Amino acid sequence: MTTWITVCDTCKTDTWQEGDPVTDGERLADLVEAAAADQPEIAVRRHSCLMGCTRACNVAIQAEGKLNYTLGAFVPDTETARALVTYASLHAQSDTGQVPYRSWPTQVKGHFTTRHPPLPQA
Known part of the structure; x- marks a missing residue:
């Protein structure tokens, strides 16, 4: 089963400079796409x-x-x-989407905003 990473491509952090043609979200999306390229x-x-x-x-x-998650406040x-x-790979391997805290990469700890239950089947 595929786990999707949806990246907000319009996000701008506090350090984004007016007139910069690329948003911080676009930068993050480019990097995530590259990092996930070999992850089927x-x-x-x-x-x-x-x-x-x-x-x-x-x-x-x-x-x-x-379970689905929203995370934010990233560089x-x-x-x-x-x-x-x-x-996301650990999420994909989990039957429920729940990943044990001890397995989380350090860089995602403290960045979780919301957790959503799966949509009902009917």
């Missing part, structure tokens, strides 16, 4: 505005029939991207 169980997509502007950069980790860098892909 992970898919990455971009979405304009996840409505978490005060905690930019925002990401959702989702899979059908599993758009390679280390963050790798951590998000690692967490």
Whole structure:
């Protein structure tokens, strides 16, 4: 089953400079796409505005029939991207989407905003 990483491509952190043609969300999306390129169980997509502007950069980790998560307040860098892909891979391996805290990459700890239960089947 595929776990999706949805990256808000319109996010701008407090350090984003007016006039910069690339948003921080676009930078993070590029890095996550590159980090997930060799992970067949992970898919990455971009979405304009996840409505978490005060905690930019925002990401959702989702899979059908599993717990889904929203995370934010990231720096758009390679280390963050790798951590998000690692967490998503652990999510993909979990039957429920729940990943034991001790398995979380350090870079995602403290960045969780919400957890959503799976949608009902009917």
